Amino acid sequence: MDVRTLCLGALMGGEATGYEIRKMFDDGTFSHFQIASLGSIYPALTKLTQDGMVTFVEHEQENKPDKKIYQLTSEGRRTFLRTLLQTRPAEDRYRSDILFMLTFAEEMPIELTEALIDEFAARHELMSMQIDPDNPDKPAHQKFHGRDEDGKPSPGCCFVAGLGQAMCNATVKFIRENKQGLLDELRNRKANKP
Amino acid sequence: MDVRTLCLGALMGGEATGYEIRKMFDDGTFSHFQIASLGSIYPALTKLTQDGMVTFVEHEQENKPDKKIYQLTSEGRRTFLRTLLQTRPAEDRYRSDILFMLTFAEEMPIELTEALIDEFAARHELMSMQIDPDNPDKPAHQKFHGRDEDGKPSPGCCFVAGLGQAMCNATVKFIRENKQGLLDELRNRKANKP
DNA sequence: ACTATCATATATCAATTCGATATAGTCAAT
DNA sequence: ATTGACTATATCGAATTGATATATGATAGT
Missing domain, CATH: 1.10.10.10 (Winged helix-like DNA-binding domain superfamily/Winged helix DNA-binding domain)
Incomplete structure (x- = not known):
């Protein structure tokens, strides 16, 4: 598009x-x-x-x-x-420098790996809050679209927003559950193979 | 990058x-x-x-x-x-024609909305399978990267792959739980406001 | 038997899009 | 005082996409 x-x-x-x-x-x-x-x-x-x-x-x-x-x-x-x-919708494209860099975690200092993971989680937590179409804290320019006469967001918008939040929340959850395991394994490898 | x-x-x-x-x-x-x-x-x-x-x-x-x-x-x-x-990693960028189109679900025939949602789910199910670094069905060209001498994928690769799968699975789950609700609401609106 | 289509493999190029910059004024903060 | 942030439009070089060209073999459909 x-x-x-x-x-x-x-x-x-x-x-x-x-x-x-x-x-x-x-x-x-x-x-x-x-x-x-x-x-x-x-x-x-x-x-x-x-x-x-x-x-x-x-x-x-x-x-x-x-x-x-x-x-x-x-x-x-x-x-x-x-x-x-x-329109036949094009394939989705997701582009993330952070995930690309994390692929090379073994070649980086562990502090950098941890910082990248934390930043990734923080960005997704923030995004999850920003997405909410009913969030009253949002500035006006975030409210332009897809609302009917009553000011309620359209069903399509709500669905897409919910989907976005689900993806963000899954990301944050995965990191909470797996970050420490990755860092531990990286530390082990560094100790064994200097 | x-x-x-x-x-x-x-x-x-x-x-x-x-x-x-x-x-x-x-x-x-x-x-x-x-x-x-x-x-x-x-x-x-x-x-x-x-x-x-x-x-x-x-x-x-x-x-x-x-x-x-x-x-x-x-x-x-x-x-x-x-x-x-x-490198300071750039912001992640996600681009999806399907989600953009779904935002306008009220302006489309319901069959199109349903087809778009199904396609979105199918793509993510497929991707979730493709991501798995230990999937033995994958062709050789999908196995190039980040493996040590034993052929095992690196911890960074596994972490990133797991994260990708978690996002895909969350997407599929959300659709399974919310698709029917959206379609019902759209049908209701069409019935009430022709 | 014929005809697509797909996979391997490199290369080029027009059209699109990004990212940075310029301009210009207000406002808040240090 | 001056730095930075926000509103607002506009332009432009550089990067990237997406399509196309070329060549061959394999596979599958009609």
């Missing part, structure tokens, strides 16, 4: 600026399973405007930079829904 | 061709947490050769294309280990 399609999807939840769309992918609704950088979002919005998929209104703000508030056109909405029906 | 570093890491487990390195990221040891395509691996190996990090021997094969078998130089090995110590 290209960034243009991701932007259309982001705007399905209502109007937003390019900056706010980035936040949805960085902090917000989509953050645990999609990525899009500013360097791709702004050109995508320009292209979508040219193609009549979105329109924008320019808002001058006092003491702040101007805003361009983007909105789906009916054609943009139709195009996105058609894409949903026709 | 750039593809050059990933290639050095792949060659830590022994000599390999570019094609075999791709398989490690596609099918093999690294497949569930790193990605590298042929279009980036071959140029990376060329660059690494120029920089003295790897060397290769050309093998002519009867009735098959020639092979270039790459091997780490001692400088390549040193460089990789230094990189391990000095």
Whole structure:
């Protein structure tokens, strides 16, 4: 899925600026399973405007930079829904430097191994909290998407959020249960083979 | 982590061709947490050769294309280990078209929603089996990496593999427990609001 | 018997995307 | 005072993907 399609999807939840769309992918609704950088979002919005998929209104703000508030056109909405029906989803891709590095735990000082594991766990604990769509502590920009008139998140969003939390929690649990065993084994090997 | 570093890491487990390195990221040891395509691996190996990090021997094969078998130089090995110590790992990035699409479940036919969920579960079940480093059914190219003299996978590899399996299993479990609930709710909503 | 398709193997390249940087103002903190 | 963080848009070089080309053998379907 290209960034243009991701932007259309982001705007399905209502109007937003390019900056706010980035936040949805960085902090917000989509953050645990999609990525899009500013360097791709702004050109995508320009292209979508040219193609009549979105329109924008320019808002001058006092003491702040101007805003361009983007909105789906009916054609943009139709195009996105058609894409949903026709797209064969690409394979999931998960990329983790930490796990790659941990693969070489035997070649590293044990303190580094432990630090990497702790960081991995901490990141997933944080993410698990961030994902919760009903978490009241979250800033507004994390709440853009997929809510109905009552402000409740859509069933699809809840399902995906729950799935993300389950994955994070499983990660944290596995580390809690297996970290010490790994460190002990690494220490043993170092003692026996110097 | 750039593809050059990933290639050095792949060659830590022994000599390999570019094609075999791709398989490690596609099918093999690294497949569930790193990605590298042929279009980036071959140029990376060329660059690494120029920089003295790897060397290769050309093998002519009867009735098959020639092979270039790459091997780490001692400088390549040193460089990789230094990189391990000095690199701040980037944030993990997970990208899933299916989860993005499922976010819009309310806008799709229920059959599509169910098909997407089933595919997601099937992919994760498959991956969970593929990850197992002791699975005897796996083809040779999935066994390249991180084994000691006895052929046992390294502790780091086992830990990372176990973590990957835990994530996959949690995903499958969540779907088993929550899929029907989502479909029921979607059907209810469709019945009430046409 | 014919025809796909897949697997091995390397290589190239256009299109996409990332990541860093530039600009610019507000606000809070040290 | 000045450093860093947040809002906001925009651009661009560098890295990477994904598709394609080339060559051959094996396997499987019709």
